[in-house]
Amino acid sequence: MEQISLSIRRNMKPREIKKDIYCVGAIDWDRRLFDSLIPLPDGTSYNSYLIKGSQKTALIDTVNPPMRDVLLDNLDQLNIKHIDYVIFNHAEPDHSGSIREVLEKYPEAKAVCTPRCKGMLIDRFMVAEERFKTVEDKETIALGGRTLEFIHAPWVHWPETMLTYLQEERILFPCDFFGSHLALTDMYVRDAGQEYEAAKRYYAEIMMPFRLQIQKNLEKIKDYKIDIIAPSHGPMHDKPQFIMEAYHNWAYDEPGNIVVIPFISMHGSTRKMVAYLVEALSRRGVTVKQYDLAVADIGKLAGSLVDAATIVIGTPTVLTGPHPVVAHAAFLANALNPKAKFASIIGSYGWGGKAVEQIAAMLPNLKVEIIAPVVIKGFPKEVDFQALDNLADTITRKHKDAGLA
Numbered sequence: 001m002e003q004i005s006l007s008i009r010r011n012m013k014p015r016e017i018k019k020d021i022y023c024v025g026a027i028d029w030d031r032r033l034f035d036s037l038i039p040l041p042d043g044t045s046y047n048s049y050l051i052k053g054s055q056k057t058a059l060i061d062t063v064n065p066p067m068r069d070v071l072l073d074n075l076d077q078l079n080i081k082h083i084d085y086v087i088f089n090h091a092e093p094d095h096s097g098s099i100r101e102v103l104e105k106y107p108e109a110k111a112v113c114t115p116r117c118k119g120m121l122i123d124r125f126m127v128a129e130e131r132f133k134t135v136e137d138k139e140t141i142a143l144g145g146r147t148l149e150f151i152h153a154p155w156v157h158w159p160e161t162m163l164t165y166l167q168e169e170r171i172l173f174p175c176d177f178f179g180s181h182l183a184l185t186d187m188y189v190r191d192a193g194q195e196y197e198a199a200k201r202y203y204a205e206i207m208m209p210f211r212l213q214i215q216k217n218l219e220k221i222k223d224y225k226i227d228i229i230a231p232s233h234g235p236m237h238d239k240p241q242f243i244m245e246a247y248h249n250w251a252y253d254e255p256g257n258i259v260v261i262p263f264i265s266m267h268g269s270t271r272k273m274v275a276y277l278v279e280a281l282s283r284r285g286v287t288v289k290q291y292d293l294a295v296a297d298i299g300k301l302a303g304s305l306v307d308a309a310t311i312v313i314g315t316p317t318v319l320t321g322p323h324p325v326v327a328h329a330a331f332l333a334n335a336l337n338p339k340a341k342f343a344s345i346i347g348s349y350g351w352g353g354k355a356v357e358q359i360a361a362m363l364p365n366l367k368v369e370i371i372a373p374v375v376i377k378g379f380p381k382e383v384d385f386q387a388l389d390n391l392a393d394t395i396t397r398k399h400k401d402a403g404l405a
């Protein structure tokens with residue numbers, strides 16, 4: 001009976017990366033939401049890595065608690081009787097949540113992490129203080145023929161994070177950094193287009209708010225020789241330049257000649273305005289991405305915000321303010337802190353309201369110039385379409401003046 005249940009729980013056997021280095025984590029094919037917020041259209045994985053030296057053995061990151069048996073079974077499959085170090089690059093429970101079970105199974109193991117991570121793990125999981133060994137930036141641990149170097153990397157995407165670098169094999173284990181929410185059987189990226197899209201929305205959702213710190217951390221690792229990047233979500237990179245260049249573009253580059261329009265329409269007025277503005281901008285050579293928030297994948301919207309120069313929010317007026325779904329999207333856009341340079345608002349009302357003022361007040365993080373909104377009474381008429389043409393002219397000119405077109 002136990003054998004049957006174990007075989008049901010086990011979803012991927014250990015896979016060898018190099019001699020005595022294994023993937024021992026879990027693939028979560030069916031998860032569709034992260035943090036009760038982020039859509040996961042393609043599932044995800046919680047990658048955990050086992051490294052055996054001639055004298056010591058280390059486990060890097062654990063797995064999300066509901067999948068802890070997959071990790072523990074995989075360690076049994078490899079007949080691992082002793083682990084010296086369990087490396088916690090990050091305290092978030094999708095990687096650290098199996099800490100108690102792993103430390104219980106391997107009572108001699110030390111939990112290795114940054115000092116700040118130690119406090120967070122104790123707060124969250126009530127692990128005994130004596131189980132920890134904290135490491136400073138650039139500190140190393142020798143496994144025998146193999147050396148782990150720890151690189152403090154705060155704010156990718158929590159304050160306690162670090163990366164682990166296996167010096168001899170030149171493998172970087174960066175936890176969330178360079179990750180993607182993809183459930184795949186491939187160990188390495190094999191579909192670059194799929195990976196690019198998944199990694200971009202992942203970057204948008206959790207890394208973009210800390211873009212300046214991301215820049216610092218990219219700078220910090222730029223001189224490391226890296227053959228493989230082994231993140232703790234999604235496939236590994238055996239061509240690391242691909243994802244490092246993508247991150248460089250997302251974090252540093254100017255936005256593109258792109259307008260993103262998240263909107264809601266109740267009775268068709270705002271939809272008509274959005275359709276007209278999309279056409280008007282497109283005729284002027286601007287790329288436009290529109291998202292009907294009633295049905296949109298919020299992760300796709302987030303991904304589009306990575307390189308949009310302008311955000312135009314479309315909302316009808318509900319109870320004197322913006323539609324609540326639009327308010328939610330505006331709150332998220334403000335939290336994600338994209339590098340857009342301009343913003344505007346379009347929409348409609350029946351008898352009055354403060355939708356524009358309320359939306360504008362929800363965007364304090366965005367360093368944007370607000371372009372005069374177009375908010376109309378009732379259904380759009382000729383004069384309103386003229387106002388939308390003027391808005392399209394202004395956006396196009398501002399993109400050109402900023403050197404984005």
Ligand code: FEO
Pocket residue numbers: 090092094095157176233
């Ligand atoms: Fe994948 Fe920040 O945890």
